[in-house]
Amino acid sequence: MRKDFTPEYVPVQGIEHFLLHGPEHRGAPVLLFLHGGPGYPEHFFALQLERAWQGMFTQVHWDQRGAGMTLARNGRDAHPRSIDQMVDDLHGIVEHLKRSYEVPKVVLLGHSWGSALGSLYALRRPENVAAYIGSGQVVSxxxxxxxxxxxxxxxxxxxxxxxxxxxxxxxxxxxxxxxxxxxxxxxxxxxxxxxxxxGPGIGTLLVKTLADRVFTLRDLGSLVRASSANAALLRELVDFDLRAHGCRYACPVHYLLGMNDSTTPTDLAGAYFDELRAQRKALTIIPRAGHSPMFEQPEAYATALKAVRAEL
Known part of the structure; x- marks a missing residue:
C-alpha cells in the first residue's frame, strides 16, 4: 500500500467498516466512491483514479457491509440484511467523513449497485450531499x-x-x-x-492493480464469498425500482454513463434522468465505454468530472 493512501476502520451499526483515504488535496471536495456488486469493492482502483483525476477530489473508498476488507474483518456479522440497512450504514460513513475532513457535505459517486445506494441517500439526505454522480446507473x-x-x-x-x-x-x-x-x-x-x-473487462483491470499493490491475492477470498454474503440483499434488489422512490433531488445530480453499457442500459438511465428534478443536473455519455466508464475510458471520464468539479 502506498504511504499516501491511508486505511481506516470505522465503527458503524455494530461492525467495523473499512475506508481507504486517498491523498488529501487542499480545497478539493471530499468524494466518497460507492462500489458495485453488491459485494464487489473497488478500492483496488484508487491509485488509477488518483492518477486520472489529478487532485480534483480527495477520494475515499468504502468497502460496504458484505464486501472486501469489511467482510474479512467482521465475517458473518457483516452480511447485509436489507437496502435500508445499507443506506443507514452510508449515513454513518458520511457523518464520519464530515467530522474527519471538517466539511458540511460530501460528493457521492455511485457505480452500478452503488448508484442505487447513492441515489437513495441523495433523495433521503440531500443536506449531506454536495453532488450525486451516477455511473452504471441502476433504475429498475x-x-x-x-x-x-x-x-x-x-x-x-x-x-x-x-x-x-x-x-x-x-x-x-x-x-x-x-x-x-x-x-x-x-x-x-x-x-x-x-x-x-x-474496453477492458474488470478482470483485466484488476490484474493491472497488482502492480500498484492495492489489490492482493488475499482480497480474492472476499470476492469469492460476495454472492453468498449478500444473498438477502440481492433477493431484495431483484425487485428494486428507483422510480418508486421518487425523482426530486434537493442536490445537484450528474450522470456519467458509458455509451455501450449493456448491464445498466444507458437509454433506461437516460429516461429516468429526463424525469428527475434537481438543483442542477447534467448527463454526459462517454463514448467507447460500457458499464465502468471511469476505468474503461479514464481520460474522457476525468474530463467529464472537471465539469462537475467546476460547479462545486
Whole structure:
C-alpha cells in the first residue's frame, strides 16, 4: 500500500467498516466512491483514479457491509440484511467523513449497485450531499436486465456468435420471476455481456492493480464469498425500482454513463434522468465505454468530472 493512501476502520451499526483515504488535496471536495456488486469493492482502483483525476477530489473508498476488507474483518456479522440497512450504514460513513475532513457535505459517486445506494441517500439526505454522480446507473433491476439481455442477444445474433447464443438459450425467459432462479441465471448473462463490452473487462483491470499493490491475492477470498454474503440483499434488489422512490433531488445530480453499457442500459438511465428534478443536473455519455466508464475510458471520464468539479 502506498504511504499516501491511508486505511481506516470505522465503527458503524455494530461492525467495523473499512475506508481507504486517498491523498488529501487542499480545497478539493471530499468524494466518497460507492462500489458495485453488491459485494464487489473497488478500492483496488484508487491509485488509477488518483492518477486520472489529478487532485480534483480527495477520494475515499468504502468497502460496504458484505464486501472486501469489511467482510474479512467482521465475517458473518457483516452480511447485509436489507437496502435500508445499507443506506443507514452510508449515513454513518458520511457523518464520519464530515467530522474527519471538517466539511458540511460530501460528493457521492455511485457505480452500478452503488448508484442505487447513492441515489437513495441523495433523495433521503440531500443536506449531506454536495453532488450525486451516477455511473452504471441502476433504475429498475428487472428492466435493466431485460433490456440488457435483449441487446446482447441482438449483438450475438448479428455476429453469428453461436456459442453465446447457446448460453443465452439455456437461460430462457429473462429475467425469471423467481429471485433465486434470477440469481442462478445472472452469471451466464454477465459472461456474454462482458464479451461485448467495449474496453477492458474488470478482470483485466484488476490484474493491472497488482502492480500498484492495492489489490492482493488475499482480497480474492472476499470476492469469492460476495454472492453468498449478500444473498438477502440481492433477493431484495431483484425487485428494486428507483422510480418508486421518487425523482426530486434537493442536490445537484450528474450522470456519467458509458455509451455501450449493456448491464445498466444507458437509454433506461437516460429516461429516468429526463424525469428527475434537481438543483442542477447534467448527463454526459462517454463514448467507447460500457458499464465502468471511469476505468474503461479514464481520460474522457476525468474530463467529464472537471465539469462537475467546476460547479462545486
Amino acid at each position: 433491476l428487472r428492466e435493466n436486465e431485460r433490456v440488457g439481455f435483449e441487446e446482447v442477444k441482438r449483438q450475438a445474433q448479428a455476429a453469428d456468435d453461436r456459442k453465446s447464443l447457446a448460453l443465452l438459450e439455456q437461460v430462457g425467459d429473462y429475467p425469471p420471476a423467481d429471485a433465486d432462479e434470477f440469481l442462478r441465471a445472472l452469471p451466464k448473462v454477465r459472461k456474454v455481456q462482458d464479451a461485448y463490452e467495449q
